[in-house]
Amino acid sequence: MSPDPTAPTSHAHSAPGVRVRGLTVVYKTPMGELPAVSNVDLTLAPGTITGVVGESGSGKSTLALCLLNAVQPPGRIAAGSVEIDGLGDVVELGGEELRRARGRHVGYVFQAAQNSLNPLKTIGKQLLDLGRSHGVADLRALVRDAKDLLARMGMDGARVLDSYQHELSGGMRQRVGIMLALVLNARVVVLDEPTTALDMITQATILRIVREVHDERGLTTLVITHDVGAVAEVADDLAVMYGGRVVEHGPVKEVLGDPRHPYTQGLIRAIPRLSGDIGEARALPGRPPTLGTLPAAGCVFRERCDRRMDVCDTVEPVALTRDGRTVACHAAAEDADRRLTAARRKEFA
Amino acid sequence: MITGTGITKTFKQRGSVLGAREVRALRGVDFAVEAGGAVSFIGESGCGKTTLGRIIAGLETYDSGEIVIDGVPMSGLGHRRRQPYFRRIQLIHQDPYSALNPTRTIHQTLEAPLALRAKQTGRPRSWVDARATELLSLVGIDPGYVLPRYPHQLSGGMRQRVVIARALTMDPEVLVADEAVSMIDVSLRLGILALLKDLRVRLGVGVLFITHDIATARYIGDDSELYVLYRGQVVERGPTETIITRPVHPYTQSLLSATPVLHGLELPGAERVVPTEALDPGGSDEGCLFAPRCPFATQLCVERRPTLSHDGTTLQEHACLHPRVRSVIPVDAVNRAEPGTEQRTGTEADTGARG
Ligand SMILES: Nc1ncnc2c1ncn2[C@@H]1O[C@H](COP(=O)(O)OP(=O)(O)O)[C@@H](O)[C@H]1O
Ligand SMILES: Nc1ncnc2c1ncn2[C@@H]1O[C@H](COP(=O)(O)OP(=O)(O)O)[C@@H](O)[C@H]1O
Ligand code: SF4
Ligand code: SF4
Ligand SMILES: [Mg+2]
Ligand SMILES: [Mg+2]
Numbered sequence: 242m243s244p245d246p247t248a249p250t251s252h253a254h255s256a257p258g259v260r261v262r263g264l265t266v267v268y269k270t271p272m273g274e275l276p277a278v279s280n281v282d283l284t285l286a287p288g289t290i291t292g293v294v295g296e297s298g299s300g301k302s303t304l305a306l307c308l309l310n311a312v313q314p315p316g317r318i319a320a321g322s323v324e325i326d327g328l329g330d331v332v333e334l335g336g337e338e339l340r341r342a343r344g345r346h347v348g349y350v351f352q353a354a355q356n357s358l359n360p361l362k363t364i365g366k367q368l369l370d371l372g373r374s375h376g377v378a379d380l381r382a383l384v385r386d387a388k389d390l391l392a393r394m395g396m397d398g399a400r401v402l403d404s405y406q407h408e409l410s411g412g413m414r415q416r417v418g419i420m421l422a423l424v425l426n427a428r429v430v431v432l433d434e435p436t437t438a439l440d441m442i443t444q445a446t447i448l449r450i451v452r453e454v455h456d457e458r459g460l461t462t463l464v465i466t467h468d469v470g471a472v473a474e475v476a477d478d479l480a481v482m483y484g485g486r487v488v489e490h491g492p493v494k495e496v497l498g499d500p501r502h503p504y505t506q507g508l509i510r511a512i513p514r515l516s517g518d519i520g521e522a523r524a525l526p527g528r529p530p531t532l533g534t535l536p537a538a539g540c541v542f543r544e545r546c547d548r549r550m551d552v553c554d555t556v557e558p559v560a561l562t563r564d565g566r567t568v569a570c571h572a573a574a575e576d577a578d579r580r581l582t583a584a585r586r587k588e589f590a
Numbered sequence: 591m592i593t594g595t596g597i598t599k600t601f602k603q604r605g606s607v608l609g610a611r612e613v614r615a616l617r618g619v620d621f622a623v624e625a626g627g628a629v630s631f632i633g634e635s636g637c638g639k640t641t642l643g644r645i646i647a648g649l650e651t652y653d654s655g656e657i658v659i660d661g662v663p664m665s666g667l668g669h670r671r672r673q674p675y676f677r678r679i680q681l682i683h684q685d686p687y688s689a690l691n692p693t694r695t696i697h698q699t700l701e702a703p704l705a706l707r708a709k710q711t712g713r714p715r716s717w718v719d720a721r722a723t724e725l726l727s728l729v730g731i732d733p734g735y736v737l738p739r740y741p742h743q744l745s746g747g748m749r750q751r752v753v754i755a756r757a758l759t760m761d762p763e764v765l766v767a768d769e770a771v772s773m774i775d776v777s778l779r780l781g782i783l784a785l786l787k788d789l790r791v792r793l794g795v796g797v798l799f800i801t802h803d804i805a806t807a808r809y810i811g812d813d814s815e816l817y818v819l820y821r822g823q824v825v826e827r828g829p830t831e832t833i834i835t836r837p838v839h840p841y842t843q844s845l846l847s848a849t850p851v852l853h854g855l856e857l858p859g860a861e862r863v864v865p866t867e868a869l870d871p872g873g874s875d876e877g878c879l880f881a882p883r884c885p886f887a888t889q890l891c892v893e894r895r896p897t898l899s900h901d902g903t904t905l906q907e908h909a910c911l912h913p914r915v916r917s918v919i920p921v922d923a924v925n926r927a928e929p930g931t932e933q934r935t936g937t938e939a940d941t942g943a944r945g
Pocket of ligand 2 (some may be wrong): 601602603612616633634635636637638639640641642871
């Protein structure tokens, strides 16, 4: 079964891997059930930080909720599996088993964690509630662990536990959210928009803490954000979502340095940067699709794509993996073939 | 033209963990925004940016100092006589979601201020609809699509454009944009920034741009001025591009260093600066305000408060006792990799000038 949850530290080799396969999540709408996540395959290698980026509505939060099997009505997981080492297929879990897995195996820091704490209870009280709901026998040890984690993140644990949410700054609340996600020794951690609405220095501090705690505890971490910059520095791998699909996935340096999907290329060109030519940067044209405007066939990105071909209108591109890079795009597949032929020709020349 | 001299503002806060305390939100800030010009204020949360924006827009009082709008000092006027002046300065909020009334269509949202404007300027009623259409086109959205809709039916980017259109109904001289792109998807931010830049050129509107993300300040025009605000004091001021490529104040350097590096595309600056601790807005008032967090602080820094001034060696003004250019911003990884393609005048060129 799972590794001993009371073990205080452990190492990356024991971090769990996560394999999402054929995952589809639909929401009930006046137009019928529509997919917010469509047939997604995504592997989180043990001990890595994966960033998932994409515009609002691309399905990031929905995908993340599936790691806890926590999609709420009017949504439901319509197909697929989420295998987590030491836990099994989360989609198949239910009842008490699932409740215990949340927090103990998978820790979750919700989007806008800055505002998701209970305003009427001190942080310490909320910590004890969390412990009791998970049947933690030694609550004193739990408080000690919480204080250690808070100290680890540069805060006075005793004082924070005595505080109410409104007495803490945005960056402090975010750290409290991380503490609550980790205090039950979860080894898979999901952070949804952890730095949105924080200033740059606070963001940098939070990201450094995420990286350090990740390394120290041997976690497998998923960070979700609309801001590539917020994960560029902290993630090992980057997955790009559009219209409920993962359209590109690979090592972060390679995806940023040599993006292959036209959407990834546009997303990177749209980042306001400190270096680089101001004239070359531009906002992505058009607007992101909603559940109702997603085309039923063909490539979901074609309305905004500058490389659109005839085939893109009718055939949905499948995700192809080559040299550790996954891309779902007809044009990118042609590029890859061309590179391969050129490389062969060089070999024979 | 709007200028401010020596603007100060102190808040008395009650009920914090530490009991009652005073926060000096602004400590004698000077600024000037010209017609069609652009000025950016940057700093962490809690440094006084929003307070300054609200004061400039006439929505907050100030303790001392003078604001002069089109040559008229506001201190000489009563509350009522100031209003027409402050109406020429329109504030755009950070949150395009709460800025618009959810029960009104965009048409209704624009109609009310335009009807008022028509009355003030003796224009016929028919002008109102024509002007609404004109303004929406100006901010880059399709009036036919947007006018009948409610805010929740629009994306964040569209909403922010509507908010800007509404601000323009007042024919403002200056737009104060307080974190106007922070809540919008990164993919759409450059579009809003380009719009602000465009409004400067086409309408001669001045822009006072408030942000915690220095990179965005580059995109409102290469003639813009940057003010770095720290705990209510301007600690560095000058041309935006100069301060970004050759910052001399350790606080500015901290802000620039915190901007994430896009690995694969960029290499980190060689001398990134990280503050030694977190911001305490009610912290010590002795010496340099940044000294408790500054990695380069000396005994002198604790004893003396540096004031904003030119030191004759740099284009910008700064308030630091030990100014030194540091290469903190990311370097283009591609240009770095190919020698001979160093067309940038930024950080590489700076290396030799470091003192
Ligand atoms: N409870 C819900 N009911 C109906 N549609 C929803 C619900 N939650 C999310 N959606 C839709 O699913 C899509 C994906 O949403 P989400 O996962 O929140 O995306 P992201 O986190 O990338 O912004 C969006 O089009 C959104 O409108
Ligand atoms: N209405 C208020 N009452 C008390 N303190 C305030 C008020 N508004 C702002 N402050 C304080 O003034 C300082 C500057 O705040 P603000 O102008 O909002 O900064 P910024 O916009 O740079 O984040 C902060 O310490 C803040 O807590
Ligand atoms: S599949 Fe076609 S439309 Fe889609 S991103 Fe690739 S080229 Fe563009
Ligand atoms: S005056 Fe001293 S403490 Fe202040 S910023 Fe300069 S070096 Fe740092
Ligand atoms: Mg989300
Ligand atoms: Mg503010």
